[in-house]
Amino acid sequence: MSDIVVLGGGFAAVWSAAAAARLLRRQGADRTVTLIAPGDDLVIRPRLYQADPASMRVPLDDVLKPIGVERVAGTATAVDTGRRRVTVRHRDGEVSALPYERLVLATGSHLVRPERLPGAERLHDVDTIEAATALEEHLHALPAGPADGRFTAVVVGAGFTGLEIATELVDRLRAVAATCGAEDQVRVVLLERSDALGPDLGPGPRSAVTAALDELGVERRLGTSLSAVTERGAELSDGVTVPARTVVWTAGVRASRLTGDVPAERDHLGRLLTDRFLRVPGVPGVYAAGDTAAAEVEDGHRTMPSCQHALALGRFAGHNVAADLLGMSPVPFAPDPYVTCLDLGSAGAVFTRGWERRVQMTGETAKARKRAVNEEWIYPPTGDAEEILRHAEPGFSVRRTVTT
Ligand SMILES: Cc1cc2nc3c(=O)[nH]c(=O)nc-3n(C[C@H](O)[C@H](O)[C@H](O)COP(=O)(O)OP(=O)(O)OC[C@H]3O[C@@H](n4cnc5c(N)ncnc54)[C@H](O)[C@@H]3O)c2cc1C
Incomplete structure (x- = not known):
């Protein structure tokens, strides 16, 4: 039995696991966090349109090992939320059932x-x-x-x-x-x-x-x-x-099909509608984060299937799932205000703020921002446990720690 199981190996899953580990450690709680993902790397998916995509990855163990998160290399094939267990097909082909006390579903999305x-x-x-x-x-x-x-x-x-x-x-x-x-x-x-x-x-x-x-x-x-x-x-x-x-x-995106195993409301992309603490309403012990979650943000909007929201959703879901396990109060999801930064190749980029996407920067200025996002901000720290845990705080934002 693992106390907290996180399904997925993307931004949302990594930060869920790290945020859960952070709170457990801060509270001196001897509980386990296990992350289950098919691959060995965090894939920097927003950069896959660029040259040399094979290099767009960070070994999961460089982030998870220092903070004591266990990793299982396998694919979750089913979730039974009634019995609180996940069926896992391990990389060697073996299939096993893994019980959990709390679950974060962060298995992302895919192109249709x-x-x-x-x-x-x-x-x-x-x-x-x-x-x-x-x-x-x-x-x-x-x-x-x-x-x-x-x-x-x-x-x-x-x-x-x-x-x-x-x-x-x-x-x-x-x-x-x-x-x-x-x-x-x-x-x-x-x-x-x-x-x-x-x-x-x-x-x-x-x-x-x-x-x-x-x-x-x-x-x-x-x-x-x-x-x-x-x-x-x-x-x-x-x-x-x-x-x-x-x-x-490039047209069409759909949330991971595992969302269909959770008996709850989903949106047109198959994402689970969460409450403000990223719990899945009516399904005790289950949280959703990243592209599997449609959470409310400012002005009644719901999160976008995006890296910027996956990072924040992960941190809040991980914190809250651990708080739930320890009988502590959860914190409401509060990401940074919505922005976009669209790369336009050698013509620069365009940076917008707000849900009406008001243009704030174009050309080389916006391109410099895009480079910072792509090459620094979305990468997790590796190796140093304290630094990883510092970045795992629910309200942590690289954007707020640098000048905008
Ligand atoms: C080319 C491209 C450009 C993008 N550009 C931007 C951008 O500029 N800005 C932006 O904000 N977003 C961008 N995005 C979107 C962004 O990459 C995603 O929204 C983000 O990666 C979602 O993170 P996630 O952790 O929810 O899911 P994912 O990154 O999809 O990760 C899902 C993880 O779950 C694992 N998994 C899947 N199924 C299972 C299973 N059954 N069991 C266990 N593990 C499983 C996968 O292996 C993977 O590790 C872009 C995406 C693409 C493809």
Whole structure:
């Protein structure tokens, strides 16, 4: 029996486990925290659109071992909230049932790929480190491939991820094309089913995004979807075929299917609706954090499936799950105000504040912020127990410790 079991190995799970360990240690409580995840690393998922995605990881043991969190390498295949136990398929294939007193479900989300689309198996994506690494290898192999559409990429979906990978691909393709003197053949086409760029971003940053796409020469096809992917390229819903060796799918996200094992209300993404302490109402002992949770934030909004919210959700859920175990009062979820920082490749970035996404910074200033977020702020400290626990405090915010 583990006292607290945390399912997942992403930002939300790591910070849940660390925050729980912190409170238990501060209270001198001899209780266990166990994290269950299939992989050995915390994957820095927000960076998977960039070059060298295989390096975007931090060994889980460098964070968890110093603070005494146990780790099980396995996949949770079922959660029985009535009996308070999790079924785990261990990496060696063995299956076991692990009882818990308190549970944090932080198994994240995944891209919904269009499996019934003709040629779907040819689609690339940047949702996982494996997929992003496969795309990287594919790009490096392009010079040796057929000439037609060799350095053309079609990116499907002009949301956050679509915009980031489309703008980044301009430079990544140019670097590959340069090896055979073909930089002028680079073409990136962004496909969006709705009539607006960044439909979920709203109008706030749209003109900054449009200016960046113009600067980079990224073509847009709005009101158009993908009908099929063939060896030649992308067949579009308007009957046009774009010769392209690379087609990247970015549209659609869904919470981990384990949320379906919890008998509680879920939103349209499959996320569990939590109360203000990140408990799942009506399911004693169960908390949700990260992309599996839809928690209320400022002005009646709910959290976004985002790293910034996953980090905060993890810290609060971990603190509260341990407080619950020790009979202490929980603290209400209170993340920093919502911001976005969208990378626009060599055209810079755009930084917005608030839910209307009012633009605060663009170009190189915003890019410097994006670099700080990507390369420093979202990485956990490693090795030093006190430093890790300091970062695990519920209200901890890297953003507030540096000047904005
Ligand atoms: C390309 C890209 C760019 C992004 N850019 C941004 C950005 O700029 N800003 C931003 O805020 N967010 C961004 N995001 C979103 C952000 O990465 C996610 O919202 C964040 O990673 C969610 O963290 P999480 O811990 O909830 O889940 P995840 O990061 O999805 O981690 C889930 C973890 O659970 C594990 N797991 C899954 N199933 C099981 C199981 N059955 N049993 C045990 N473990 C399991 C997984 O292996 C993984 O370790 C981006 C995402 C992508 C893909």
